[in-house]
Amino acid sequence: MTVRTRMHLAAHFPGVNSTTVWTDPRSKSQIDFASFEHLARTAERGLFDFFFLAEGLRLREHKGRIHDLDVVGRPESITVLNALAAVTERLGLAATVNATFNEPYELARRLATLDHLSGGRAAWNVVTSSDAFTGENFRRGGFLDRADRYARAGEFVATARELWDSWTPEGVARPFAHQGRHFDIAGEFGLPRSPQGQPVVIQAGDSDEGREFAAATADVVFTGHGTLDAGREFYADVKGRLATYGRSPEDLKIMPGVTVVLGDTAADARERAAEIRHRQVSPQNALLALERIWGVDLSSYDPDGPLPDIDPEPEPALAQGRVRVADPLAVAERWRALSRAKGLSIRQTVIEASGRQSFVGTPETVAAELDEFVTAGAADGFILVPHLTPGGLDEFVDRVVPLLQERGAFRTEYTGTTLRSHLGLPEPVWKG
Incomplete structure (x- = not known):
């Protein structure tokens, strides 16, 4: 008898990105605890695996000024999750914390504390940075070459795991010592082994080095692929690397970030999706997106007019605190071709070219499409990125989750208490 594949679901709290529609009157604060609590409680009501917070270590700038179309301020993730541990019971709590601008002992202690306070629900989304602009906020700003960030x-992850393993499962503290290229530390860790052995490790990154890092280290991969075929290619590639590290396919869950727009009919859903995308890409944001690629001031251009006929500058530097576009000239050529083929303006081109992977339709069709991605080997589940703070998850939980449950594609109750149990991950073997 074939065992039914069940998907995993997580919720991403909207924040510093172009996904959130801040002009919607239902949009609330991204700082008030009530917003975090609402979305987390909704995710737990929907039996989601975990609640996911991103990170912003410096206010982003554009043309030398703080970008006024961005949100200003983001609370520290682990602090917020410690508070959410008190108002949730089963939901996993995932914090994005930078491995470039932190130290293993201090971060391992904070994550272990969250794991103890939550009863085994902590997760760490590992990110890296070689950005000197962000690094200026830290003592050793800009010290790390890009080639060294994954090293x-x-x-860092290996050292944190050594710290978490320095106590025996029976609660006996043992000294630790680590000597490596980046860290040379020794002492005694301040907390016993946590309820799930070690916090869950999440990683995001689509480059070859990112995929290899995930295969060697991560428990969950946060990715994004726009089509079923692209998802299957990524899924097969990353899962195929696991054996090199003595791991099985079940040891790593691949969960792309997705948006969902629902409607009573397919036409209604498409209309809502178009309106949301139109509001996400304002005229100002359209020019900002273009300036990130071209690297020059385009404020004189009409967002409803044609794309620039000039080529991008080789070293774009207008935007600070954002991921650099890898090949601006190639992106510009693709966007021009798209604009010519469909007769699109600047704003229309940005809307079409930069849209996130989305599932748009009735609750029934969205449930079926999500299920297909999992059963076809394109994903183990999804991290939902709503466009509203904090109520953007409500409709999905009320209208889609019951349909997934009817299909046997999603749990009808939590059967464990830790995040590892929700994800079906084995408890790490103690290596003390």
């Missing part, structure tokens, strides 16, 4: 991150 430091890999050693």
Whole structure:
């Protein structure tokens, strides 16, 4: 008898990105605890695996000024999750914390504290940075070459795991010592082994080095692929790397970030999706997106007019605190071709070219499409990125989750208490 594949679901709290529609009157604060609590409680009501917070270490700038179309301020993730641990019971709590601008002992202690306070529900989304602009906020700003960021991150995770393993499962503290290229520390860790052995490790990154890092280190991969075929290619590639590290396909869950727009009919859903995308890409945001690629001031251009006929500058530097576009000229050529083929303006081109992977339709069709991605080997589940703070998850939980449950594609109750149990991950073997 074939065992039914069940998907995993997580919720991403909207924040510093172009997904959130801040002009919607239902949009609330991204700082008030009530917003975090509402979305987390909704995710737990929907039996989601975990609640996911991103990170912003410096206010982003554009043309030398703080970008006034961005949200200003983001609370520290682990602090927020410690508070959410008190108002949730089963929901996993995932914090994005940078491995470039932190130290293993301090971060391992904070994550272990969250795991103890929550009863085994903590997760760490490992990110890296070689951005000197962000690094200026830290003592060693800009010290790390881009080529070294994954090397430091890999050693950071390994060192944190050594710290978490320095207590025996029976509660006996043992000294630790780590000597490596990036860290040379020794002493005694301040907390016993946590309820799920170690916090869950999440990783995001689509480059070859990112995929290898995930295969070697991560429990969950946060990715994004716009089509079923692209998802299957990524899924097969990353899962195929696991054996090199003595791991099985079940040891790593691949969960792309997705948006969902629902309607009573397919036409209604498409209309809502178009309106949301139109509001996400304002005229100002359209020019900002273009300036990130071209690297020059385009404020004189009409967002409803044609794309620039000039080529991008080789070293774009207008935007600070954002991921650099890898090949601006190639992106510009693709966007021009799209604009010519469909007769699109600047704003229309940005809307079409930069849209996130989305599931748009009736609750029934969305449930079926999500299920297909999992059963076809394109994902183990999804991290939902709503466009409203904090109520953007409500409709999905009320209208889609019951349909997934009817299909046997999603749980009808939590059967464990830890995040590892929700994800079906084995408890790490103690290596003390």
